[in-house]
Amino acid sequence: MKKVFELENLDCAHCAAKMEEKIGKIEGVMSVNVNFVMQKLTIEAEENNFDEVMKKAVKACKKVEPGCRIKI
């Protein structure tokens, strides 16, 4: 399943790249893209544990860039 989320306060391009790397390492994530310009996060993961993956993604986002929030 592929889902797109909006990102709030994504101000630093370097962080976007880091975030992408971190989320990509989460188990169950098939593909991830952080679009700095459109402030969008696209995650593709298995459907049955998508919520679990998203929880971890939110955590990863907080770790890299505390000001940035994934709008769910």
Add this chain to the structure above:
Amino acid sequence: MTKRQKSDLIRIVAALITAAVTYAVTAAVKGIPWWGELILYVSAYLVVGADVLFGAVRNILHGQVFDERFLMTLATVGAFVIGEYPEAVAVMLFYQVGELFQSMAVGKSRKSIAALMDIRPDSATVLRGGEEINVFPDEVEKGETIIVKPGEKIPLDGIILKGSTAVNTAALTGESLPCDKFEGDTVLSGSVNISGVIEVETSGVFAESTVSKILALVENSAEKKAKSENFITKFAKYYTPAVVIGAVLLALIPSLITGNWAEWVKRALVFLVVSCPCALVISVPLSFFGGIGGASKRGILVKGANYLEALAKPGSVIFDKTGTLTEGKFEVTAVHPEQMSESELLDIAALAESYSSHPIAESIIRAHGGDIDKNRISEVRERAGYGVEGVLGGRKIYVGNALLMKEANARYHDCHISGTIIHIAYENEYLGHIVVSDIIKPDAAEAISELKKLGAAKTVILTGDGKKAAEEVGIKVGADEVKSGLLPEQKVEEAEKIIEEKGTTVYVGDGINDAPVLTRADVGIAMGAIGSDAAIEAADIVIMDDKPSKVAEAVKISRRTMRIVYENIVFALGVKAAVLILGAAGIAGMWLAVFADVGVAVIAVLNAMRAMKPAKK
């Protein structure tokens, strides 16, 4: 300004005042103890940089060492340690101002790129139970009737049920000339209704509409990253640790030798400030996105930054002929009767073809122009692969190709003009022939000459048409090579031969029967793709209208974007390298270092915005 930017600004102003007061007080009042001065400066420092400080601590706890905030904190705390109080506050202040500028510049560019792509309709007026209801476009079902008034965007694709109007498709194709639409015509979402009120039956839901597809395509283009973007991300990964290690070495080794710790630590702090990678990382994707946005405004949709990058250096450019370089519409170019007059021959041919809807028949009827008395001809039979036969004045009439002439035993002969030749025979008496050819698009020659000017190694035409017709088109448009008479699979083979050669192979086709080649080529460009899903799927770059000259324009946009990308990379790296060298030599101070970080980022972002503007003619 966003809320966050506003609060940042307030903090910066407050810190500026605190710092100025502190500076004035310490300068005016003699005899303040060192700790008094320190307290004053630290308070100013905390007003402006507390969030950076907290961020740094938090990130350290999360194991993020080479974070921008951490580096800034280290640099400024270091400045305090060596006794450079005003410098520490100033650097933090300057850094925050730079960050604010950067955030504003990025916000602005995001907005202007979004405005470029602002073709999303906000609402739709749908007719339900005789009432006009205003709804969101995605609430409209397939097969419903919507009403579009002049000046409104057409929200969904559909067919006009009632009314006629002129529509402007500029947002989709870049073509600003309005186009007339009547009952039964298809209208596309994203175009603007100009003159009349129309009722449209929707042919699909909003998610499947042209406008949704275009938006999705352009917005998702960032997923395919260009090589230069990957390079810079990778570079940043090594750059920061390397410079930090450099800072440590610079602080330790010369100090141990000379014993002048304060001086060398100060120089090392400059390194720490310069080690932040943001200026590099921010500008490259923004440039690409600007280029893609600018191209979409011109009716050229690019599916990824990597394609825009590859297109900057085109190697071989392969064109499909029919529908790409030519209109795919036929026209009578010559009428050659044996005995009778030209108009008499055309009259007979038009009579025979009057029941047919084949493009060639239509072209002959168009050329005839006048009224055709269909009663004069009877027993008309259309024979695929041969032509048409019928009975005229009690005798058999044949209108068709050489095979049909052989069957009629007519003594036909070929023509010196290239094109499709339609022979006409009355029983076995040869009456003459009509030459029908496809029209070359007005800008086809310009497209090819422009591409050559832009450095394309060669231009090749691949076509299934006969040699004579194909070569004539080749000469007229100025192509280097023409390969004709190819069956669809041979076309793929020929294209693959060229793709395997060195350089970037660009394939330009109409996407109808050449989808395999479009996907196989380094850059596949589909032409006249508006409304054709298959072409949009298969291609890397989609040209919404049917102008081949847009291929050259796409190359120009790509060049311009790449130039801006390289400018930004060279500028950012150059300034950083210069400040590193000057900093090590003790010439550049912390001020310059902050400029090399945030100042460069702001300039690079502003430069990236130039990629949005249309390429110069």
